[in-house]
Every structure is written in structure tokens, then in C-alpha cells.
Amino acid sequence: MLRLAFLFSIIFAHMSFTSPLQGTEQTLSIIKPDGVAGNHIGEILSRFEKNGLRIAAMKMTRLSKNQAEEFYSVHRDRPFFEGLTTFMSSGPIVVTVLEGEDAIKKNREIMGATDPAKAVKGTIRADFASSVQNNAVHGSDAPETAKTEISFFFDKDEILR
Numbered sequence: 242m243l244r245l246a247f248l249f250s251i252i253f254a255h256m257s258f259t260s261p262l263q264g265t266e267q268t269l270s271i272i273k274p275d276g277v278a279g280n281h282i283g284e285i286l287s288r289f290e291k292n293g294l295r296i297a298a299m300k301m302t303r304l305s306k307n308q309a310e311e312f313y314s315v316h317r318d319r320p321f322f323e324g325l326t327t328f329m330s331s332g333p334i335v336v337t338v339l340e341g342e343d344a345i346k347k348n349r350e351i352m353g354a355t356d357p358a359k360a361v362k363g364t365i366r367a368d369f370a371s372s373v374q375n376n377a378v379h380g381s382d383a384p385e386t387a388k389t390e391i392s393f394f395f396d397k398d399e400i401l402r
């Protein structure tokens with residue numbers, strides 16, 4: 242009996258982690274090696290929180306060149322792939338799952354355009370990016386990519402509420 246209760250509590254705990262609350266969405270954010278090296282972790286995370294996004298998971302890690310190539314595999318045939326994956330594996334990164342209403346779009350707005358020269362004033366990239374490549378943050382671009390990108394970095398039980 243006790244064992245059964247234990248089993249159910251595990252299953253329930255597992256359900257209450259993982260998926261976003263109803264009406265909310267999850268997205269993957271990365272503070273790239275330039276953002277970490279520039280000491281901007283706190284400032285960048287506080288922008289997410291101030292804009293109503295909740296940090297549901299977080300880790301600091303470093304990608305190998307192979308892992309960076311796997312993460313950015315959609316861009317494999319682009320001319321910037323080699324530079325991008327060398328850069329992304331050049332130092333520690335901070336990876337978070339952000340949760341909130343319209344989180345994917347909201348995060349992209351807070352980030353600003355890929356090219357910092359085109360990013361709206363007050364966005365992360367306008368304030369902290371130094372080039373199109375070294376542009377401080379990554380953010381998922383759609384629900385399907387958010388799902389794969391989140392599971393690239395996090396197990397289900399590392400996403401918390």
C-alpha cells in the first residue's frame with residue numbers, strides 16, 4: 242500500500258513538473274559565450290523576469306564543438322555555420338527554460354533582431370551584442386523548435402514549478 246502511494250506520488254510529481262501551466266508556453270534561452278564573458282548574466286536574466294517570464298529551469302554549461310554543431314544543425318549548410326559553432330563552444334553558456342504567456346514571441350522581442358545594428362533600442366542584443374554572430378542570446382523561434390531545444394539541454398524532471 243505504502244509502495245503504491247509512493248509510486249503515485251512520483252507519477253504526480255512528474256506530471257506537475259514538465260509541461261507548462263495552461264495558457265502558458267515554454268521556450269529555450271541561451272546566454273551565449275559573449276554574454277557570459279561580458280558579465281551580463283544577471284542583467285539578461287532580470288530582463289526576462291521583469292517582462293513576466295518565469296525561469297523554469299537553468300544551468301551553466303559549456304558545449305563541445307560537436308554539441309554546438311548538433312544544436313545548430315538546421316544551419317549546417319549556411320556560410321556562418323563554422324564560425325557560429327566555434328563561437329558557441331568557445332566558453333561557458335547559461336541555458337534557461339523560460340515560461341509564460343506567449344513566451345516564444347515575448348522572448349524574441351526582449352532579445353531583439355539577430356543583427357544588433359538592426360535591434361530595437363533597449364533590447365538585449367542592442368545593448369550587449371557586438372556582431373551578428375556574437376549576439377549575446379539565443380531564443381527558440383517556434384513551438385516545435387522550443388520543444389526539441391529544451392530537451393537538448395534538460396530532462397523533464399529538471400523543469401520545475
Ligand code: UDP
Nearest residue numbers: 321325354355373374375376378379380382
Ligand atoms: N548568425 C551569424 N551570421 C548570420 C546569421 C546568423 O553568425 O549571418 C548566427 C547568430 O549568432 C545567430 C545564429 O547564427 O543568432 C542563428 O541564426 P538565426 O538566423 O537562427 O538567428 P536568431 O534566431 O538567433 O535570431
Ligand code: MG
Nearest residue numbers: 379380381382
Ligand atoms: Mg534562430
